Amino acid sequence: MSLTPKDIEAMLQAERExxxxxxxQLIERVLGNVTASADAAPVSLVAKKTVQQSLAVPLKWLSVTVLGLGAAAVAYSFFTAPAPKPVSPLLPVERTVAPSPVTRQEPLEGPLPPPPAPAPMRARPPTRNPVVAKIEAQPSTHSVVEPDTAWELELLERARTSIQAGRGDEALPWLNEHQQRFPESVYIEERNSLAILGLLQAKRPDEARAHAEQFFHSFPRSIHRTAIEKALSAFPAPTRDVTESPGPRN
Amino acid sequence: MHWRKAAVAAVNRPTFEALYRAQFSAVWNWLRRMGVPREARPDAAQETFEIALRRWEHIDPARPPLPWLLGIAFRVVVAQRRKLDARAEFVDEVLESLEGGQDLERQVFNRQAREWVWKSLQTLNLEQRAVFSMCELEGLPVPEVAESLEIPLNTAYSRLRLAREKIEQWLTLNVTAGDTL
Structure with missing residues (x-):
């Protein structure tokens, strides 16, 4: 005798109930961990950045020191090297080998060339999206602060706050500044999603739509996708009237 | 106080905590149905709610939060899929006190039925299991499930249909009618 659909439904119902x-205690413990992680998240992000920075600076000075010591050692060996012995026809190799380290290290004896000036962020290659480039072209009215993670997060937070308050036009300069200062940010996905919402609130749906297409292409499984699509649905794309006469041709 | 801490404390946390307390058991139970073992479940639940808190500003207050949370939980499960063991033994975690009002025969059947359903769920892949457990066991509408899992609606229906077929096939092969009430 085989199972009936009713039997199967009864079993599923037992599982449903x-x-x-x-x-x-577990609920409280996990809640404590979650809220603690929320507190620690910006700190840890800052700490991550600080670790990178703290590694970068010593490495920089270490390399400078090593180069300096190397140069000093070469100079010392050059100036304190015993005068060449009377040439012995039996030691021709010494004569040819001795000068080689000096000549190899010669560039280190001179003053180190000044480090190349860091390329200004605005001089980076243009962004992939022309809409973003257009936003970039807008002059930033905000003060200049040393780039760091806290400032990066704060820029996004200000933009998010403006968008939550329905002031997308105020969010765009913050996002613009974030784009200029942190073009390689790990928060590109968040920044772009906020930019789309900001453009929509600023009544610039065409730009938002173009930006959204790029966004969906870059982040097809983004968790922001639903919110963006929902926001875009409030601004349906204008349908082109095929009967519309073409514009005058020049 | 750090600006972000202040923002979280002032705006998000009370509401988030309410959501957490209201939905934790549901998420926990769903993770069980997804086959996440008990020892790995606290981490999975914690990660789910951590992501939920980080994405808090994107939640739509006009919609029920459970599909959104389960969508996050699904991604957590996918990331931890190596911890899942298809050969794991069934562990009945439902407290007897929950069934206090039921007669003994019903309790015995429920316990056995849970084990059968759990074993039949083991035959599904993660994607089918997620859709089936969300739609059939949690009672969520398929469109909401599709949206929370970010899959096309047709895909959700297809996975649900395949999952039903597999579940029914397993139950039919492994359970005889005499075993049921």
């Missing part, structure tokens, strides 16, 4: 309750 079951609820494995986690221990109360």
């Amino acid at each position: 079951s609820l494995a309750r986690p221990p109360a």
Whole structure:
């Protein structure tokens, strides 16, 4: 005798009605961990950046020191090297080998060339999206602060706050500044999603739509996709009237 | 206080905590149905709610939060899929006290049925299992499930249909009618 759909439904119903309750202590502990991680998240991000920076600076000075010591050692060996012995026809190799380290290290004896000036962020290659480039072209009215993670997050937070308040036009300069200062940011996805929402609130749906297409292409499984699509749905794309007469041709 | 801490404390946390307390058990139970073992479930639940808190500004307050949370939980499960063991033994975690009002025969059947359903769920892949457990066991509408999992609606229906077929096939092969009530 085989199972009927009713039997299967009864089994599924037993599972539906079951609820494995986690221990109360576990609920509190996980909540504490979650809220603690929220507190620690910006700190850890800053710490991550600081670690990178703290590694970068010593490495920089270490390399300078090594180069300096190398140069000093070469100079010392050059100036303190015993005068060439009377040439012995039996030691021709020494004569040819001795000068070689000096000539190899010669560039280190001179003053180190000044480090290349860091390329200004605005001089980076243009962004992929012309809309973003257009936003970039807008003059930033905000003060200049040393780039760091906290400032990076704050720029995004200000933009997010403006968008939550329905002031997308105020968010765009913040996002513009973020784009200029942190073009390689790990928050590109967040920045672009906020830019799309900001453009929509600023009544610039065409630009938002173009930006969204690029965004969906770059981040097809973004968690922001639903919110963006929902926001875009409030601004349906204008349908082109095929009967519309073409514009005058010049 | 750090500006972000202040923002979280002032704006997000009370509401988030309410959501957490209301939905934690549901997420926990869903993770169980997804086959996440008990020892790995606290981490999976914690990661789910951490992501939820980070994405808090994107939640739509006009919609039920459970599909959104389960969508996040699904991604967590996918990331931890190596911890899942298809050969794991069934562990009944439903407390007897929850079934206090039921007669003994019903309790025995429920316990056995849960094990059968759990074993049949083991035959599904993660994607089918997620859709089936969300639609059939949590009672969520398929469009919401499709949206939370970010899959096309047709794909959700297809996975649900395939999952039903597999579940019914397993139950039919492994359970005889005499075992049911």
